[in-house]
Amino acid sequence: MNLFAGELRRVLGRRLVRVLALLAVGAAALAGVLVFVNTEAVPAGELAARRQAAQARVDQCLRGGAAPIDGRPVAGPPAGSPDREEFCRFVTGRVDDSRFRLTSLKGVLQGTTAAGVVAAWLIGASVIGSGWQTRTITTLLTWEPRRVRVLATKAAACVVVAVAFLVLGQALLSAALLPSALLHGATAGADAEWFRSVAGVMLRGALLVSIATAIGFSVAAIGRNTAAALGIGFAYFVIVENVVGGFLEGFRRWLLLGNAIVLVSGEDGGGEVFGRTVTVAAAYLTVVGVGLLAAAAALFKRRDVG
Amino acid sequence: MAAAVIEVAGLRKEYRRLRRPPVVALDGLDLSVPEGGVFGFLGPNGSGKTTTIRCLLALASPTSGDCRVLGVDSQHGLPQVIQRVGSLVETPGLFPAMSGRKNLALLGRIQGIGPATVQRTLERVGLAERADDAVRGYSLGMRQRLGIAVALLKDPQLLVLDEPANGLDPAGIKEVRDLLGALGAEGRTVFVSSHILSEVQQTCDRVAVLARGRCVVAGTVDDVLSSRRSRGLIVKVADLAKGQRALAEAGIAASVADDHLRVDLPPAQAEKVTRALVRKRLYLTELRPEEISLEAVFLELTGEPAEPA
Numbered sequence: 001m002n003l004f005a006g007e008l009r010r011v012l013g014r015r016l017v018r019v020l021a022l023l024a025v026g027a028a029a030l031a032g033v034l035v036f037v038n039t040e041a042v043p044a045g046e047l048a049a050r051r052q053a054a055q056a057r058v059d060q061c062l063r064g065g066a067a068p069i070d071g072r073p074v075a076g077p078p079a080g081s082p083d084r085e086e087f088c089r090f091v092t093g094r095v096d097d098s099r100f101r102l103t104s105l106k107g108v109l110q111g112t113t114a115a116g117v118v119a120a121w122l123i124g125a126s127v128i129g130s131g132w133q134t135r136t137i138t139t140l141l142t143w144e145p146r147r148v149r150v151l152a153t154k155a156a157a158c159v160v161v162a163v164a165f166l167v168l169g170q171a172l173l174s175a176a177l178l179p180s181a182l183l184h185g186a187t188a189g190a191d192a193e194w195f196r197s198v199a200g201v202m203l204r205g206a207l208l209v210s211i212a213t214a215i216g217f218s219v220a221a222i223g224r225n226t227a228a229a230l231g232i233g234f235a236y237f238v239i240v241e242n243v244v245g246g247f248l249e250g251f252r253r254w255l256l257l258g259n260a261i262v263l264v265s266g267e268d269g270g271g272e273v274f275g276r277t278v279t280v281a282a283a284y285l286t287v288v289g290v291g292l293l294a295a296a297a298a299l300f301k302r303r304d305v306g
Numbered sequence: 307m308a309a310a311v312i313e314v315a316g317l318r319k320e321y322r323r324l325r326r327p328p329v330v331a332l333d334g335l336d337l338s339v340p341e342g343g344v345f346g347f348l349g350p351n352g353s354g355k356t357t358t359i360r361c362l363l364a365l366a367s368p369t370s371g372d373c374r375v376l377g378v379d380s381q382h383g384l385p386q387v388i389q390r391v392g393s394l395v396e397t398p399g400l401f402p403a404m405s406g407r408k409n410l411a412l413l414g415r416i417q418g419i420g421p422a423t424v425q426r427t428l429e430r431v432g433l434a435e436r437a438d439d440a441v442r443g444y445s446l447g448m449r450q451r452l453g454i455a456v457a458l459l460k461d462p463q464l465l466v467l468d469e470p471a472n473g474l475d476p477a478g479i480k481e482v483r484d485l486l487g488a489l490g491a492e493g494r495t496v497f498v499s500s501h502i503l504s505e506v507q508q509t510c511d512r513v514a515v516l517a518r519g520r521c522v523v524a525g526t527v528d529d530v531l532s533s534r535r536s537r538g539l540i541v542k543v544a545d546l547a548k549g550q551r552a553l554a555e556a557g558i559a560a561s562v563a564d565d566h567l568r569v570d571l572p573p574a575q576a577e578k579v580t581r582a583l584v585r586k587r588l589y590l591t592e593l594r595p596e597e598i599s600l601e602a603v604f605l606e607l608t609g610e611p612a613e614p615a
Binding site: 006009146302 | 363365367385388395396398400401402403404415416418456460
């Protein structure tokens with residue numbers, strides 16, 4: 001426990017973690033301001049009037065009248081066309097509702113997971129990479145020679161910090177959007193089911209961030225270098241995900257990105273991996289993360305330390 | 307002899323290289339370090355000093371042979387005794403963004419060592435005033451002191467120090483020498499590798515000299531000094547050339563060196579020198595046994611010059 005507490009303090013003391021935290025605070029504040037400025041409160045009466053007006057335009061379009069697009073009248077599709085109503089609703093039925101919808105928060109939080117994954121990779125890779133560079137690993141091993149314990153503790157500290165970074169970042173972003181939700185917002189649809197789905201997004205995001213930390217950490221531990229982890233990560237996403245994934249359709253179900261998208265989406269068969277369930281995607285990514293960590297630990301135990 | 311705190315038997319370490327023959331860093335090293343006092347571990351660059359220390363601390367695994375530290379096999383049993391072993395391997399690995407105090411505190415926490423001990427250790431190495439500055443602002447000498455503090459923090463029974471005086475100024479070197487002497491006098495065992503031979507000679511009770519991965523001599527400093535080149539005599543007379551001729555006529559080999567003659571006779575036979583010179587009416591201004599430095603022995607044993615201090 002003492003070792004873990006020390007490692008946690010070392011990770012938190014890193015400049016990279018502080019810079020990332022500062023960027024997260026800045027981004028959340030900026031998002032809060034931009035959303036607030038670009039939304040407005042719409043009184044219920046006015047909203048009803050706008051809906052009525054939109055419906056009137058749709059009706060006019062369905063009757064064969066010209067549908068105004070960007071203020072210019074445009075003829076609708078021919079009478080009898082099966083897509084006629086869909087066309088009219090799409091072209092003229094839009095209600096000008098610039099309120100901030102609380103339900104859109106779920107998508108926003110899903111989007112932040114990607115940034116969290118990149119940050120987690122960086123944290124995991126840089127903590128162990130700098131340990132090799134500054135030779136603090138050597139010093140630590142002269143106090144705790146059980147190498148697997150040292151590596152596992154370092155990895156655990158990185159995972160805790162990365163997950164905390166994601167969860168606090170998401171909480172901060174939600175707080176930054178709160179004024180928009182309270183003053184310019186609409187809470188329709190934000191029921192218990194919605195809250196459960198948001199909690200699911202955060203939990204799956206936390207799992208994905210943990211796995212990303214473990215992978216970044218493991219690659220840097222094996223390469224004994226932060227740059228190795230960053231370079232391999234870049235090469236993987238550019239070459240393996242795009243080139244190999246593009247040419248070998250059957251291979252794509254084993255790539256990380258597609259499985260990560262399924263996991264974050266929370267929808268079975270969603271994303272780019274056809275037929276992949278969320279559970280299988282989570283299990284597969286966990287096996288990759290834990291497997292790489294085990295390989296890093298086995299190598300760390302065997303190899304000489306300078 | 308006291309019980310050995312470090313025992314090395316047949317230690318061999320090869321570093322494998324791709325498509326090239328392996329480098330043999332240690333070639334069957336045998337070494338025994340008794341408990342208490344300061345033990346100097348000497349050798350030229352690449353002789354295997356640091357590799358030996360790495361094997362002792364389980365930072366490197368030997369190709370073959372045994373290493374025992376405080377009675378346990380260092381490769382598997384080190385965790386049992388690590389709280390009694392303080393060490394410094396080459397330049398100390400420290401977190402540059404953290405203060406010296408915080409670096410010590412985080413390591414100390416692993417073994418339940420509190421801030422009072424950290425403060426005492428900082429004072430002992432002369433870093434108390436700069437303890438709260440970030441390590442990245444420390445000079446090389448200050449980092450070295452902090453490295454020594456890391457080794458001392460556990461109040462260890464055995465200290466393993468690899469070149470602890472590296473980067474220190476003359477005053478710092480003297481402080482480290484005094485510190486090592488004091489630690490040895492307290493009953494601890496200090497195993498120190500160094501290339502500053504004059505310091506080793508002044509500080510250490512026992513030494514081992516390493517060359518090409520093997521121990522070429524080990525024992526007390528006096529034993530090592532006397533075991534090698536036989537001591538000669540230093541003779542001073544007013545006319546060195548005449549003195550050399552007089553000694554040659556008496557069958558005594560002598561060579562002129564600077565302002566004196568060096569005579570190849572043991573000190574016990576100094577009488578022969580005085581008799582030969584007096585016979586030629588040459589009178590001594592000085593006659594004394596030649597002092598052999600550790601550096602001279604080192605050169606003789608390793609065939610390499612000692613590294614500059």
